[in-house]
Amino acid sequence: xxxxxxxxxxxxxxAAAVLSFDALACSTIIVGKDASKTGEILVGHNEDNGGxxxxxxxxxxxxxxxxxxxxxxxxxxxxxxxxxKTFGFYWSQTFDPTGASFSDGFVNENGVVIVSxxxxxxxxxxxxxxxxxxxxxxxxxxxxxxxxxxRDAINIAIDLLGRYGYFADGRTYTVADAKEAWQIAIHxxxxxxxxxxxxxxVVYIPNNFMMDKVDATDTENVIVAPGMIERAIKNGxxxxxxxxVYNDFNYRVxxxxxxxRAADYNQSRNSIAWEKxxxxxxxxxxxxxxxxxxxxxxxxxDLKDILRSHEKEIGADPGWYHxxxxxxxxxxxxxxxxxxxxxxxxxxxxxxxxSRPCETPYVPxxxxxxxxxxxxxxxxxxxxxxxxxxxxEHFGWSADWPVWTFVHASNTFDYQRDQxxxxxxxxxxxxxxWTAAQPEVERRAAELLKVSHEKAAEFLHDYxxxxxxxxxxxxxxxTAKAAPHKIAIxxxxxxxxxxxxxxxxxxxxxxxxxxKVDLSRTYAGVGRASIGTKGLLSHLAKPVKSEVRDxxxxxxxxxxxxxxxxxxxxxxxxxxxxxxxxxxxDAAKNRVSAMDAVLIETxxxxxxQKRTEGADV
Numbered sequence: 322x323x324x325x326x327x328x329x330x331x332x333x334x335x336a337a338a339v340l341s342f343d344a345l346a347c348s349t350i351i352v353g354k355d356a357s358k359t360g361e362i363l364v365g366h367n368e369d370n371g372g373x374x375x376x377x378x379x380x381x382x383x384x385x386x387x388x389x390x391x392x393x394x395x396x397x398x399x400x401x402x403x404x405x406k407t408f409g410f411y412w413s414q415t416f417d418p419t420g421a422s423f424s425d426g427f428v429n430e431n432g433v434v435i436v437s438x439x440x441x442x443x444x445x446x447x448x449x450x451x452x453x454x455x456x457x458x459x460x461x462x463x464x465x466x467x468x469x470x471x472r473d474a475i476n477i478a479i480d481l482l483g484r485y486g487y488f489a490d491g492r493t494y495t496v497a498d499a500k501e502a503w504q505i506a507i508h509x510x511x512x513x514x515x516x517x518x519x520x521x522x523v524v525y526i527p528n529n530f531m532m533d534k535v536d537a538t539d540t541e542n543v544i545v546a547p548g549m550i551e552r553a554i555k556n557g558x559x560x561x562x563x564x565x566v567y568n569d570f571n572y573r574v575x576x577x578x579x580x581x582r583a584a585d586y587n588q589s590r591n592s593i594a595w596e597k598x599x600x601x602x603x604x605x606x607x608x609x610x611x612x613x614x615x616x617x618x619x620x621x622x623d624l625k626d627i628l629r630s631h632e633k634e635i636g637a638d639p640g641w642y643h644x645x646x647x648x649x650x651x652x653x654x655x656x657x658x659x660x661x662x663x664x665x666x667x668x669x670x671x672x673x674x675x676s677r678p679c680e681t682p683y684v685p686x687x688x689x690x691x692x693x694x695x696x697x698x699x700x701x702x703x704x705x706x707x708x709x710x711x712x713x714e715h716f717g718w719s720a721d722w723p724v725w726t727f728v729h730a731s732n733t734f735d736y737q738r739d740q741x742x743x744x745x746x747x748x749x750x751x752x753x754x755w756t757a758a759q760p761e762v763e764r765r766a767a768e769l770l771k772v773s774h775e776k777a778a779e780f781l782h783d784y785x786x787x788x789x790x791x792x793x794x795x796x797x798x799x800t801a802k803a804a805p806h807k808i809a810i811x812x813x814x815x816x817x818x819x820x821x822x823x824x825x826x827x828x829x830x831x832x833x834x835x836x837k838v839d840l841s842r843t844y845a846g847v848g849r850a851s852i853g854t855k856g857l858l859s860h861l862a863k864p865v866k867s868e869v870r871d872x873x874x875x876x877x878x879x880x881x882x883x884x885x886x887x888x889x890x891x892x893x894x895x896x897x898x899x900x901x902x903x904x905x906x907d908a909a910k911n912r913v914s915a916m917d918a919v920l921i922e923t924x925x926x927x928x929x930q931k932r933t934e935g936a937d938v
Contacts, residue, residue: 347424347438348590348649349495350624351502351524358620362662364497365624366436367678368415369653370424371853373716373894375416376656376675376724378692379701383409383430394462395422395709399453399485407466411688412701413656413673418716418894420709422457423492426658427465428688432498432666433474435461436658440491440506440530442581447556449510455488456481458708460507464496471498475515478505479544486510491576493526499662499669506532508576512549517542523619524612525594525627527587527649530573531611537567545570573611582606586854589632589647597627621672624659625752629679639842640858640904641849642738643677650679652854659683667778668766670759672752675724676731676850680741682748684792685755687766690781693789698722713896718918723793729900729916730800732848736858736904737912740803747799755788806833806915808903809872811881814920817890822865822883825903827915829877836869836878837908844904845884848916851899852892858904862888895923 352363368376383406390403408429415424427435460478468474474496486509493506497518504524505515514535518524519542525531537545550567553559553575562569573582581587583606591609596602598619603609631648638644643652650657657678661670667690672683686692697704698719707715718725734744762784769777811824825845829835846861862884872879882903893899902916 347436347528348594348628349436349438349493349524349526350594350627351495351497351504351518351522352619352624353502353518353520353522355520356523356615356617356619358618358623359661362497362499362502363619363621363624363659364434364436364495364502364662365628365657365659366426366495367628367649367654367657368413368424368426368436369651370415370417370421370655371653373418373851373897374421374655375414375698375716377414377416377698377704378696379412379414379704380691381410381412381701381705383407392459392463394458395420397454398488399456399459401456401459401463401481401485404467408468410465411692412465413658414697414704414708415655416704416708416711416715418711418713420711423461423489425458425461427461428660428666428669428671429465429468430666430689431469432662432669432689433464433468433471434497434660434662434669435464435474435494437461437492437494438526439489439528440493440508440577440581441489441528443490443508443577444556444558447508447512447552447576449486449512451486451488451510453485456485457488460487461494464494468496471496471501471503472517475503475505475544478507479513479515479546482507482511482513482546487513491530493530493532497660497662499664499666504532506530506572511546512552512576513546514549514570514572515544518612519614521614522612523598523615525591525598526611527590527594529581529584529587530577531609532572533574533611535570535572537570539568549575579607582609586647590630590649590651593630593632593648594627597623597630621659621661622756625657625672625678625683628657628659631679636738638857640736640844642735642741643849644857646854650677652677652849652852652856654678655850657683660688665770667770667774667781668763670763675727677735680731680734680744680748681727681796682751682792685759685788686785687781690778690785693786695723696789698724713894713923714898716894717898717920718900719898723790725900726793726797726800728848728850730796732850732900732902732916733800733804733914735849736902736914737804739912744799744803751792751795804914806830806835806913808915808917810901810917810919812919814922815886815890816922817887817893817895819886821886823886823889825882825884825917826872827880827882827903827905827913828873829879833907833913834878835880838880838913839906839910840864840867840882842906843882845882845889846901847892848900848902856892860891861904862891890921893921895921897921 348367350365386403392401410429413426415421464474502518507513558575658673807828809826827835844861865883867882
């Protein structure tokens with residue numbers, strides 16, 4: 322299988338993605354317009370999912386639907402009547418081999434932004450019956466299709482919950498437009514609280530319910546599910562200070578055990594985020610605020626900084642940098658985004674990373690101007706149809722999809738962490754360049770809007786595509802310079818059940834004597850992005866044997882290392898072409914990593930002949 326990369330002046334590719342294991346999910350920051358440096362509502366979000374995940378971006382056009390049309394997103398769940406007309410929307414898909422009910426992000430043509438955080442671990446005695454199997458994925462997708470505003474999105478969610486009930490443990494959805502931001506914290510069944518974020522507030526939430534400021538008497542800004550407070554009183558989880566006056570309801574205490582707030586994967590990032598926001602370190606999980614009325618102003622760069630944050634212990638292990646990573650940026654972070662919400666939805670600006678934000682740049686884009694075509698590898702119709710039944714071959718590494726470039730960069734620097742500071746300088750330079758250009762881009766777009774909405778949209782779409790490909794080209798060149806060495810897996814496919822070995826060649830070059838690498842610290846297998854939080858470099862394949870010989874006839878002695886196929890296939894997906902890495906140290910104790918791609922066999926299929934040529938990454 323010839324997997325040579327083909328680079329153009331503006332497009333290129335390489336790297337890794339991810340199979341669902343221990344996803345410890347997301348972080349969300351909301352900045353009200355009065356707490357914002359720009360006077361705009363800001364929403365920042367890290368999407369975290371463990372395993373072989375692909376993140377693609379689509380534009381789904383508005384549509385007219387036939388009367389009687391029914392929607393069934395997930396097998397066995399509620400079938401929902403479709404409305405006559407649906408809005409167009411930008412869709413950031415979390416494409417998972419087993420289907421992802423709760424991860425996709427949206428911005429619809431009315432400027433409504435939708436992201437979410439898992440909030441699992443509720444009280445078992447508080448679970449409720451569902452109707453027709455309940456609803457899950459449909460909540461976010463139907464808000465995107467139907468909402469004319471953030472408040473309208475909340476009403477849509479409330480209606481769906483009343484009709485069907487929520488089948489998952491819990492989740493907090495953030496919906497925002499240029500005028501206001503709302504959160505609806507949903508507990509399994511038809512239990513929820515919706516609350517408007519005040520204009521002077523800053524909110525941060527990890528993966529647990531954080532909403533504690535619930536004044537149910539404030540009917541303009543708070544909506545409470547019928548019967549929920551009465552049930553909490555009956556269960557002994559809420560006692561109002563004044564009987565019959567529910568202005569001090571603590572939702573998170575009423576619906577979720579305290580150990581969820583104290584769990585290390587929530588406690589750590591909560592502490593880190595609030596120290597960045599408040600300048601004070603909080604360690605008591607019961608004292609973390611849901612929101613603060615901030616006198617400090619926050620901008621896009623502040624949100625990027627918070628979303629890139631780690632705990633102090635990161636990097637202590639000799640393997641990957643994100644060996645533990647319980648901060649906001651973690652092994653399972655596959656994309657990060659910051660939105661600036663504008664009165665004209667077309668001008669709503671986004672900054673999005675295509676892998677971990679500490680290792681890849683935030684690339685500017687305008688979601689309603691449609692993403693670059695190559696930001697997706699399927700059309701939106703196929704992606705929708707395949708969302709809960711993705712074919713294994715869809716999850717293979719491809720030289721033709723530029724998003725792999727960013728994942729490869731992240732995988733490379735996560736191992737070659739001695740180059741992280743230099744990589745951060747490179748990223749900062751790129752982002753500074755885009756930030757400086759943004760005012761002129763928006764001035765030009767505003768001028769075109771006076772003439773034609775269509776012309777302004779075309780201009781911003783071209784900018785989206787140019788920024789995407791510029792980022793891909795520069796990240797590719799930067800990564801190639803940082804990791805110039807080559808490997809080749811000498812097989813067209815490997816058998817994940819076989820104890821037989823497969824040879825991997827590390828080629829010597831002008832700066833590397835492959836014969837002198839440290840075999841005692843050599844591993845091979847998937848990239849860091851392809852496994853969950855608990856994966857370690859030491860879980861990967863170790864050398865079974867090795868020999869030194871000139872494989873490619875260039876006069877330099879190369880290293881041929883044999884690995885057990887079963888061990889080399891750990892964390893892979895049969896039926897997909899996988900990007901596999903060799904990790905080692907050279908004679909000067911510098912970290913060395915290189916990647917090649919190979920098919921992981923399915924039952925009954927064997928690859929063709931051995932190969933001597935690696936992926937040109």
